[in-house]
Amino acid sequence: MVDRLTWRAGFGPSEASRAALKGLSLHKAVDRLIAAPQGPLSGPEPVHNDGTPLKPLESDTDLVLAWCDRMVRTGNPLVERLTFFWHRHFATSRQDVSPPQLMTNQNDLMRRYSDYAANPTANFRQLVYEVGEGPAMLRFLTGENSTKRAINENYGRELMELFCLGVTNAAGQPNYTETDVREAARATSGWQIDDENPDAAVGYFNRSRWDDGQKTVLGKTGAFSHREVVDVVLSHPSHAPFLVTKLWHEFIPTAPSPATLRDLTRVYTRSGFRLKPLVRRILTHPAMLDSIKEPNMIKPPIVQAVGAMRALGMGITDDTLFQVLGAMGQTPYFPPTVAGWEGGTAWLNTNTALARFSLANRLLAKQYATLPTKAPEDVPGETPVQAFQRAHAAVGRPWLAKGTISSLRYYSANAKAVSANDRIARQRVLRAFMLGGPDAQVM
Amino acid sequence: MSDSPDLPMMDPGAAEAIRCADCARSDSLVRDLDPVDVMPISPEALQGFPDGVPRARGMDRRSFLRTGAIGMASVYAATQIDWTRAFEAAVAEGADPANQVVMIFLNGGNDGLNTVVPNGEYAAYLAARPGLARIQGPSTATQVGSTIMPGTGDQHAWANVGISGVGNNGDTRGFDTLWGDGSGGAGSDLAVWPAADYTPANRSHFDSRDYWFAGALQKMSTGWLGRWLDKYGSADNPLQAISLDSSISKQIRTAKAPVSAVQSLNGVEFRVDGVATNLVNTTEQMAPLSLVGAGADNIELAKAREVYGRTVQVSRSLRSLAGAPAAGGYPASNLSQRLQLAATLLSANLGTKAITIDWGSFDTHGNQLQSQDPQLTTLSRALAAFKADLTARGIEGRVLTLVFSEFGRRVETNEGGTDHGAGGLMMAMGSAVRGGMRGDFPGLTVLDRGDLRVTTDFRSVYSSIVGEWLGGEPGAVIPGGPFPLAGGALIG
Numbered sequence: 001m002v003d004r005l006t007w008r009a010g011f012g013p014s015e016a017s018r019a020a021l022k023g024l025s026l027h028k029a030v031d032r033l034i035a036a037p038q039g040p041l042s043g044p045e046p047v048h049n050d051g052t053p054l055k056p057l058e059s060d061t062d063l064v065l066a067w068c069d070r071m072v073r074t075g076n077p078l079v080e081r082l083t084f085f086w087h088r089h090f091a092t093s094r095q096d097v098s099p100p101q102l103m104t105n106q107n108d109l110m111r112r113y114s115d116y117a118a119n120p121t122a123n124f125r126q127l128v129y130e131v132g133e134g135p136a137m138l139r140f141l142t143g144e145n146s147t148k149r150a151i152n153e154n155y156g157r158e159l160m161e162l163f164c165l166g167v168t169n170a171a172g173q174p175n176y177t178e179t180d181v182r183e184a185a186r187a188t189s190g191w192q193i194d195d196e197n198p199d200a201a202v203g204y205f206n207r208s209r210w211d212d213g214q215k216t217v218l219g220k221t222g223a224f225s226h227r228e229v230v231d232v233v234l235s236h237p238s239h240a241p242f243l244v245t246k247l248w249h250e251f252i253p254t255a256p257s258p259a260t261l262r263d264l265t266r267v268y269t270r271s272g273f274r275l276k277p278l279v280r281r282i283l284t285h286p287a288m289l290d291s292i293k294e295p296n297m298i299k300p301p302i303v304q305a306v307g308a309m310r311a312l313g314m315g316i317t318d319d320t321l322f323q324v325l326g327a328m329g330q331t332p333y334f335p336p337t338v339a340g341w342e343g344g345t346a347w348l349n350t351n352t353a354l355a356r357f358s359l360a361n362r363l364l365a366k367q368y369a370t371l372p373t374k375a376p377e378d379v380p381g382e383t384p385v386q387a388f389q390r391a392h393a394a395v396g397r398p399w400l401a402k403g404t405i406s407s408l409r410y411y412s413a414n415a416k417a418v419s420a421n422d423r424i425a426r427q428r429v430l431r432a433f434m435l436g437g438p439d440a441q442v443m
Numbered sequence: 444m445s446d447s448p449d450l451p452m453m454d455p456g457a458a459e460a461i462r463c464a465d466c467a468r469s470d471s472l473v474r475d476l477d478p479v480d481v482m483p484i485s486p487e488a489l490q491g492f493p494d495g496v497p498r499a500r501g502m503d504r505r506s507f508l509r510t511g512a513i514g515m516a517s518v519y520a521a522t523q524i525d526w527t528r529a530f531e532a533a534v535a536e537g538a539d540p541a542n543q544v545v546m547i548f549l550n551g552g553n554d555g556l557n558t559v560v561p562n563g564e565y566a567a568y569l570a571a572r573p574g575l576a577r578i579q580g581p582s583t584a585t586q587v588g589s590t591i592m593p594g595t596g597d598q599h600a601w602a603n604v605g606i607s608g609v610g611n612n613g614d615t616r617g618f619d620t621l622w623g624d625g626s627g628g629a630g631s632d633l634a635v636w637p638a639a640d641y642t643p644a645n646r647s648h649f650d651s652r653d654y655w656f657a658g659a660l661q662k663m664s665t666g667w668l669g670r671w672l673d674k675y676g677s678a679d680n681p682l683q684a685i686s687l688d689s690s691i692s693k694q695i696r697t698a699k700a701p702v703s704a705v706q707s708l709n710g711v712e713f714r715v716d717g718v719a720t721n722l723v724n725t726t727e728q729m730a731p732l733s734l735v736g737a738g739a740d741n742i743e744l745a746k747a748r749e750v751y752g753r754t755v756q757v758s759r760s761l762r763s764l765a766g767a768p769a770a771g772g773y774p775a776s777n778l779s780q781r782l783q784l785a786a787t788l789l790s791a792n793l794g795t796k797a798i799t800i801d802w803g804s805f806d807t808h809g810n811q812l813q814s815q816d817p818q819l820t821t822l823s824r825a826l827a828a829f830k831a832d833l834t835a836r837g838i839e840g841r842v843l844t845l846v847f848s849e850f851g852r853r854v855e856t857n858e859g860g861t862d863h864g865a866g867g868l869m870m871a872m873g874s875a876v877r878g879g880m881r882g883d884f885p886g887l888t889v890l891d892r893g894d895l896r897v898t899t900d901f902r903s904v905y906s907s908i909v910g911e912w913l914g915g916e917p918g919a920v921i922p923g924g925p926f927p928l929a930g931g932a933l934i935g
Contacts, residue, residue: 142809142860150857154808157647167649178646253743291741298743345743348750349689357713357729365716375717403735411728425718429725432715437732441747 007443010077012307030283037117039075046316071306082114091335092140099198106136116276124273133203135193146189148211156185169238186211187229240265253297295442301328311396327355360436376427378420384412391430545844546799551806553848555868560589563598567887575856594625595879604816605823612820616827627879634871636882639899644865651849656693669697684797687781692799773828782829790836811860844872866895902926907933
């Protein structure tokens with residue numbers, strides 16, 4: 001249970017978290033995660049391979065690594081997982097957003113809506129207001145160019161399609177019309193960006209550029225502003241099931257039953273769109289423990305990569321993580337599209353399988369390079385089973401299926417072990433296969 | 444091999460296109476459909492037949508098994524494929540080469556009015572697009588010019604970024620050299636429809652793409668080419684239709700006929716640093732881990748193991764082989780890489796009837812000039828290079844290339860860019876095609892909610908491709924017809 005929860009709601013277990021959560025019920029463990037403060041980052045500061053500190057505002061590689069570092073060293077991984085969820089949900093890409101402070105400031109904003117120890121009443125409505133009026137979104141969806149003379153429909157469309165409603169409801173009927181998109185876009189016009197001081201960049205409302213006329217959106221009429229049109233959209237009956245289902249699938253691969261969906265929708269709407277009770281309800285749902293003996297959800301690349309770092313007790317000392325995340329198909333701050341990353345089984349193909357194995361191989365190689373021997377220790381009298389066990393402990397004791405254990409033990413027993421070189425190679429192979437093989441891809 | 448696997452399809456958009464916000468969402472590919480198998484592609488097949496004489500040079504099963512393969516195709520079909528049978532089917536079909544289509548989808552909604560300028564209504568065009576319009580004549584340091592299209596295009600002008608010459612696309616070839624004299628005769632090898640779409644236009648990327656891919660104004664579980672393959676294609680040959688992408692395009696989605704996705708012809712290994720291959724072949728060592736069974740409902744773990752196993756298969760096939768030679772003359776771009784691969788596959792007598800390519804980032808709500816112009820330059824040069832490549836391989840006469848996008852863009856600018864519109868630009872390339880301006884321009888005076896009125900139903904072009912090119916009854920493939928093509932035959 002502890003491994004399941006720490007992977008799904010974080011980046012995998014450490015020996016410390018295993019000890020801290022051991023014996024708790026799912027409810028108690030979840031309550032502890034949700035209530036835990038972010039705390040100070042632990043471990044050494046991230047550096048380049050020449051030992052110099054990261055410069056996230058000067059290099060996009062460093063920008064990505066700085067967030068990864070936070071995920072690796074945070075005291076409460078759930079906060080970073082949820083922050084990443086909001087990044088996926090309100091996807092904006094550094095590729096279209098400059099200066100980079102717009103991205104880091106948005107990241108901080110999303111983190112405030114993910115830290116329920118500090119912000120127990122954080123709610124989705126306020127989050128949409130702030131993200132929509134924030135400079136990163138205004139730039140990414142070109143809302144800053146939308147004026148009453150030249151309405152830009154980009155944000156108005158995504159507000160409904162991707163952020164709040166989805167195209168159709170559960171019965172397959174459209175949630176909104178093209179006219180609703182155009183009318184909503186009129187309401188959201190007039191926002192601009194003041195980024196003269198990039199560190200304090202803000203979106204601001206310029207009334208003279210706003211279309212102040214009457215708009216009819218989703219059957220309601222008024223001289224709507226941005227926030228008012230967000231309220232109209234959130235009052236749509238499809239909003240709660242849409243948001244609830246999306247958040248559910250961050251943690252659970254199978255669809256919620258109709259009864260569960262009703263229950264979650266009720267929890268969410270009755271609390272006034274608060275996020276903490278909803279997150280808690282999902283994480284404590286029995287479906288979290290489905291297939292507990294055989295993990296059944298593919299780890300997103302960021303979870304796999306950060307989890308491997310944590311399992312090995314490594315910090316960021318070069319740009320390896322940046323490179324492998326790109327090869328695995330998920331670079332934070334660079335979602336491929338405004339719809340974010342697709343996820344699920346779509347993560348895996350021949351290319352990404354190689355990249356995922358390469359992640360384990362490269363991290364292990366980096367770890368060995370820090371040892372005096374520049375390689376795993378040679379233990380001459382070690383039995384094949386001992387070699388297996390030592391390798392398993394060295395990579396953080398990840399889940400392995402019985403069949404996988406048999407297969408790796410068979411390898412361990414039959415691998416050449418005459419010379420030190422043979423035995424070290426066996427140790428290298430076992431560790432890489434445990435950390436980067438097919439079983440390591442699920443949580 | 445290096446630690447970073449070669450991922451030719453994943454990097455390049457960044458280099459050549461400023462990705463605009465709304466849409467480069469690649470759901471134009473089918474990702475909910477998992478491949479059933481991976482099929483090797485023989486190196487001998489990929490040598491092609493440059494002299495144009497179709498013959499299956501020694502491509503029997505025995506030599507195939509001996510030489511291995513240099514590429515792998517993900518196979519999509521209703522049932523498991525026996526790849527040796529499939530390969531034999533490919534060889535058998537390849538012995539009788541047929542017409543082929545290449546579908547290039549410009550992802551995001553290309554702005555046709557800034558590609559082919561409505562020069563006959565230049566004042567209205569200029570008025571609608573301050574800051575965005577092309578100027579007339581040569582480009583200046585700050586503004587892109589336009590060049591009148593000869594012959595049937597005399598009321599239109601190419602944006603100079605797409606035509607040949609220094610200060611234009613910088614190459615000796617481009618849209619203009621493909622267009623020729625625009626007469627529809629010899630050397631006039633590009634057909635242009637200035638307002639192709641459907642009515643009423645639905646300005647959603649996703650709905651519009653689905654309609655274009657389905658060849659119908661509704662969402663369908665099969666694509667128009669997929670339905671053609673089901674009815675007229677092979678029951679065994681997954682290489683009859685290939686998406687040069689990580690997944691298959693909805694255009695070639697079938698009910699039962701197998702199709703495939705090919706991303707790269709490069710090989711790969713599971714490598715562990717510090718472990719010599721002659722001590723432990725780590726790729727082979729991965730095979731047993733991929734064969735461990737998973738619970739019946741555990742789709743995701745089963746998928747993880749299956750993909751690792753498939754990777755081992757690919758590695759086995761590629762291990763001893765070098766890459767296929769690629770033709771030169773293309774601009775450096777991801778589109779070029781894929782067109783080079785297309786030319787290789789089309790000339791390999793694999794029974795390939797259709798290839799799809801999903802390329803670019805044309806959703807230019809903002810920064811349109813910076814985003815669209817370099818892509819038009821790349822497209823014009825790559826298309827011309829592709830045609831030359833096909834000609835050198837002796838197969839140009841049997842390949843028809845169609846370039847399309849999910850919609851055109853709003854006539855009036857939104858300051859810096861254009862919003863989703865209707866009436867997009869469609870082009871068909873090939874010496875078999877009757878070139879020239881093949882569709883009416885609807886004019887800028889009367890618009891439909893700010894968009895061009897549609898003068899060409901895209902289904903009429905599809906119907907002609909079925910009836911005149913691939914062969915078959917258009918009504919059996921494109922529902923809701925007939926859709927006669929205005930202005931007569933597509934071919935000729």
